[in-house]
Amino acid sequence: MTDEPLVRWGWIGSHLAYLRDLTLDHAVIALVPVLIALVIAVPLGLLCTRFPRLYQPVALVFNVVYALPGVAVFVVLIPYTGLATRTTVMIPLTCYALAVLVPATVDGLRAVPEALRQSATAMGYGPWRRLAAVELPAAVSYVVAGLRVAAVSSISLAAVGALIGRGGLGYLFIDGFQRTFPTPIVAGIVLVAALALVTDLALVLALRLLAPWAAHERRATRRQRGATQ
Amino acid sequence: MIRFEGAAKRHPDGTVAVEGLDLEVPAGRTTVLVGPSGCGKTTILRMVNRMVTPTAGRVLLDGADVAGLDAAKLRRGIGYVIQQAGLFPQRRVLDNIATVPYLLGWDRKRARARAAEMLELVGLPPETGRRYPFQLSGGQQQRVGVARALAADPPVLLMDEPFSAVDPVVRAGLQEELLRLQAELHKTVLFVTHDIDEAVRLGDQVVVLRDHGHIAQRADPHTLLTSPADQDVTAFLGPGRGLRGLGLVPATGVELDGLGRADGWELALDAEGRPTGWTGPDGQLQGPAPVFVPARDSLHAALDAAVLSPSGLAVAVDAETGRAVGTVSRAGILGALAAGAAAAGTSTGTSAGTAKVPGGRQP
Numbered sequence A: 001m002t003d004e005p006l007v008r009w010g011w012i013g014s015h016l017a018y019l020r021d022l023t024l025d026h027a028v029i030a031l032v033p034v035l036i037a038l039v040i041a042v043p044l045g046l047l048c049t050r051f052p053r054l055y056q057p058v059a060l061v062f063n064v065v066y067a068l069p070g071v072a073v074f075v076v077l078i079p080y081t082g083l084a085t086r087t088t089v090m091i092p093l094t095c096y097a098l099a100v101l102v103p104a105t106v107d108g109l110r111a112v113p114e115a116l117r118q119s120a121t122a123m124g125y126g127p128w129r130r131l132a133a134v135e136l137p138a139a140v141s142y143v144v145a146g147l148r149v150a151a152v153s154s155i156s157l158a159a160v161g162a163l164i165g166r167g168g169l170g171y172l173f174i175d176g177f178q179r180t181f182p183t184p185i186v187a188g189i190v191l192v193a194a195l196a197l198v199t200d201l202a203l204v205l206a207l208r209l210l211a212p213w214a215a216h217e218r219r220a221t222r223r224q225r226g227a228t229q
Numbered sequence B: 001m002i003r004f005e006g007a008a009k010r011h012p013d014g015t016v017a018v019e020g021l022d023l024e025v026p027a028g029r030t031t032v033l034v035g036p037s038g039c040g041k042t043t044i045l046r047m048v049n050r051m052v053t054p055t056a057g058r059v060l061l062d063g064a065d066v067a068g069l070d071a072a073k074l075r076r077g078i079g080y081v082i083q084q085a086g087l088f089p090q091r092r093v094l095d096n097i098a099t100v101p102y103l104l105g106w107d108r109k110r111a112r113a114r115a116a117e118m119l120e121l122v123g124l125p126p127e128t129g130r131r132y133p134f135q136l137s138g139g140q141q142q143r144v145g146v147a148r149a150l151a152a153d154p155p156v157l158l159m160d161e162p163f164s165a166v167d168p169v170v171r172a173g174l175q176e177e178l179l180r181l182q183a184e185l186h187k188t189v190l191f192v193t194h195d196i197d198e199a200v201r202l203g204d205q206v207v208v209l210r211d212h213g214h215i216a217q218r219a220d221p222h223t224l225l226t227s228p229a230d231q232d233v234t235a236f237l238g239p240g241r242g243l244r245g246l247g248l249v250p251a252t253g254v255e256l257d258g259l260g261r262a263d264g265w266e267l268a269l270d271a272e273g274r275p276t277g278w279t280g281p282d283g284q285l286q287g288p289a290p291v292f293v294p295a296r297d298s299l300h301a302a303l304d305a306a307v308l309s310p311s312g313l314a315v316a317v318d319a320e321t322g323r324a325v326g327t328v329s330r331a332g333i334l335g336a337l338a339a340g341a342a343a344a345g346t347s348t349g350t351s352a353g354t355a356k357v358p359g360g361r362q363p
Helices: A009-014 A016-050 A052-067 A070-081 A086-110 A114-122 A127-138 A140-164 A170-178 A182-210 A214-228 B041-048 B071-076 B093-097 B099-103 B108-121 B126-130 B138-150 B168-185 B196-202 B221-226 B231-237 B241-248 B299-308 B330-345
Strands: B002-010 B016-025 B030-034 B056-061 B078-082 B156-160 B188-193 B205-210 B214-219 B265-269 B275-279 B313-317 B324-329
Touching: A009 A016, A009 A182, A016 A052, A016 A086, A016 A127, A016 A140, A016 A170, A016 A182, A052 A086, A070 A086, A070 A140, A086 A127, A086 A140, A114 A127, A114 B078, A127 A140, A140 A170, A140 A182, A140 A214, A170 A182, A182 A214, B002 B041, B016 B041, B016 B056, B016 B214, B030 B041, B030 B196, B041 B056, B041 B156, B041 B188, B071 B078, B078 B138, B093 B099, B093 B108, B093 B126, B093 B138, B099 B108, B108 B126, B108 B138, B138 B156, B138 B168, B168 B196, B188 B196, B196 B205, B196 B221, B196 B241, B205 B221, B205 B231, B214 B221, B214 B231, B221 B231, B221 B241, B241 B299, B265 B313, B265 B324, B299 B313, B299 B324, B299 B330, B324 B330
Parallel strands: B030 B188, B030 B205, B078 B156, B156 B188
Antiparallel strands: B002 B016, B002 B056, B205 B214, B265 B275, B313 B324
């Protein structure tokens, strides 16, 4: 190991296509669960806001799930969804993302200023329509903040899938460890970090483009909180 | 017309917000509810659009009990403006204004065209329509709030301290704008404020409330200022009632003298006949000369000009040309007040005993 350099550029050069495929696979395994979680979390968050009693039990369930080690969940799932399948890895990742996104959505909806809610009601919005058309867009910066955390942590957690044969870039860590060959490990770390960075920047940019008002809203809310403290 | 019949609101915890209110809000006029915070004025306002349900009594809108109407439909027919404007942050100004038309199912083009009209009506330039609310000043946001409330042309307008959060100069502008709009649109306006000057300035009818929505006095502004019902109302009105009342009397009745001299002071005019100042006995020009517009201003403004004038004479000018049309002394203005009071005294029975003076300057 002492003679082995940290990075062998030759290996990287001869494995470019392989690294690209692993990165794409990793992106799918990590980010599709976040999208699925978003589709579930928004209605669930709306429901928990409309019926506040639901929120504590729902939050409790997702927190418990969040505490379960990924490997343990894989072992439980393998008989049903198969070894080395995307599904087996993506189910726990979806649950982890939900544990972040449901509270983010609920917090965002709860932070909607009372004046906005009142004026929407006074103009003749029913409770559901008001939640979906007025409050949810006003909460979008909170949801995107949750999405950023969920996406980055999902990219990191997806590597564990390599233990059951489907972990995208995570495979590079096992490979390098088994062969005491550091180059794939370093390449894996750099690519995971790069994927996380690109995803995060994409989300920030998307918020700027789709919701130009949101950055300002968050600043204003923070100012208000600062003033009342 | 809105009518409250024994309307009361008792909260589940036993506290009483409003205790049996009987009140008539006449159609096409502005009724202002004024009182200290916690007197139940906002609760009363919200009973009209069912954001608060009375625990006893009822609220009638054009003879129909609002409790029997569909809440969402009722609200789309009632304009509502609040202190923080409550604009939707995610919608551009034009789409904010078009909110109720959209809810009523108007097509996009028609709703937007209507919103553009409303933007003009409240005195905002067309390009404001493409902005987001956070890009506007507080005063502009309030104007958009008013435009949004008027967009579907509701006969009734509820306003809950709409101008309280802006600075005094902007507030005065917004008040003037509301008087101008109301002179044109004749909505049934129910306006809530804790500012008695605002109440007197805007109301055709002012309702002074004390705790639990009890009416201390209901009168037109002139009657309220000149004959408060009791000590509490007098205290609430504060000092200077008499002078403030001058702001309610139009200056049209002032008898003008010529443009002559007074005690050695001579009015200096430019080539167009507009006053530039007063020339004193020492030959020094002191300008500009304080002026008022008889057709638009109040006696308060006229007296103010006379008090500020070095010669003791206020100069009356034409609103359009700015030309001097005459002068009047302090005594002359007070003479007009005596005549005005006699005229007002004969019509105390009606709720609109005094004319609103949109341009009248007030303290």
